[in-house]
Amino acid sequence: MRVNEEIRVREVRVVSDTGEQLGIMLAREAIRLAGEQQLDLVEVAPTAKPPVCRIMDFGKFKYEQQKRDKETKKKQKIVSLKEVKLRPGIEDHDFDVKLKNAQRFLADGDKVKVTIMFRGRELSHPELGRQLLVKMADILKETVNVEREPKLEGKNMIMIVAPKQHN
Known part of the structure; x- marks a missing residue:
């Protein structure tokens, strides 16, 4: 001016x-x-x-x-990307702990990147990782939008979920 x-x-x-x-x-x-x-x-x-x-x-x-x-x-909310890492052979209790962490991040309004890390021969069965990601998405489906479908990138399979916007 x-x-x-x-x-x-x-x-x-x-x-x-x-x-x-x-x-x-x-x-x-x-x-x-x-x-x-x-x-x-x-x-x-x-x-x-x-x-x-x-x-x-x-x-x-x-x-x-x-x-x-x-x-x-002050009114703007900065959305950050939090990450939850899993392995294909994860036990049920450990999966529940990771799920709770993801739910906490989502409740804070952050996006969550769910990563399945494959090692060695686990890579020959990517469907196991995909099943875990689909299971997590199914459990969270009421509160999240899947921004990025599970996709294999190198030795990791990645899915990104974001909290649903309430209008």
Whole structure:
């Protein structure tokens, strides 16, 4: 945003600090008018013909803008990707522990990457890993969307699930 002497156009449409239209006038005339009120002339619509400028307290305006930006930043939720690693021969109890971890991550609003790690000859039976991932997806199906179906990548099989959005 350009302020006071930074405004280089000849004519501007001026709006007072109360929102009242003051009409089109020379830029230096508008700057003088703002100066008389101990305020600034701020260009609010530079693309308009002629550009629209507002008489306001620029310091106060910048402060309000920062406050609004801070509030919107506070309301944003950063979604991170958490990972749960399994092996094809995992026992039921260990599977339940990993499932609980995944549920906790999902409850926090994070996406979960479920990875099955194959070693040695286990790679000759990828269907065992796929069964585990499908089993986990079935258990979680009420609360998640499967973003990425189980897929073998090198020695790992990966599936990504995200929490369902409640509207």
